Amino acid sequence: QVQLVESGGGLVQAGGSLRLSCAASGRSFRRYAMGWFRQAPEKQREFVVAINWAGPSTSYADSVKGRFTISRDNAKNTVYLQMDSLKPEDTAVYYCAAGPTMRDVLTATHITSWGQGTQVTVSS
Numbered sequence: 001q002v003q004l005v006e007s008g009g010g011l012v013q014a015g016g017s018l019r020l021s022c023a024a025s026g027r028s029f030r031r032y033a034m035g036w037f038r039q040a041p042e043k044q045r046e047f048v049v050a051i052n053w054a055g056p057s058t059s060y061a062d063s064v065k066g067r068f069t070i071s072r073d074n075a076k077n078t079v080y081l082q083m084d085s086l087k088p089e090d091t092a093v094y095y096c097a098a099g100p101t102m103r104d105v106l107t108a109t110h111i112t113s114w115g116q117g118t119q120v121t122v123s124s
Helices: 102-106
Strands: 003-007 010-013 018-025 033-039 046-051 058-060 068-073 078-083 092-099 118-123
Touching: 003 092, 018 033, 018 092, 018 118, 033 068, 033 078, 033 102, 046 068, 046 078, 046 102, 058 068, 092 102
Parallel strands: 010 118
Antiparallel strands: 003 018, 018 078, 033 046, 033 092, 046 058, 068 078, 092 118
């Protein structure tokens, strides 16, 4: 199991960009598929994006396609979420997640680790 710590959240104007990072502890990081979820006030947590262990396969929620990009650096035990063209509706707490496969992560059926979350606020 890995422990996950997110960073990089903050306040940004609509149309701006932020890059979130998720640092993982543990030597087994590269065995896990990784993903990002978000939860807005009074809403359920929702899937944003997932990436498989090797990095070439990704899956994005329709709401962020073309604006967000996930990547991972297995040598640094870190996964990134580049968020461009941000909209006020992207405002949420963003959570990093790890699971055995990309399908486990994108369906949230088997999440082995969650981060504590980082707040992203997009002003209009």
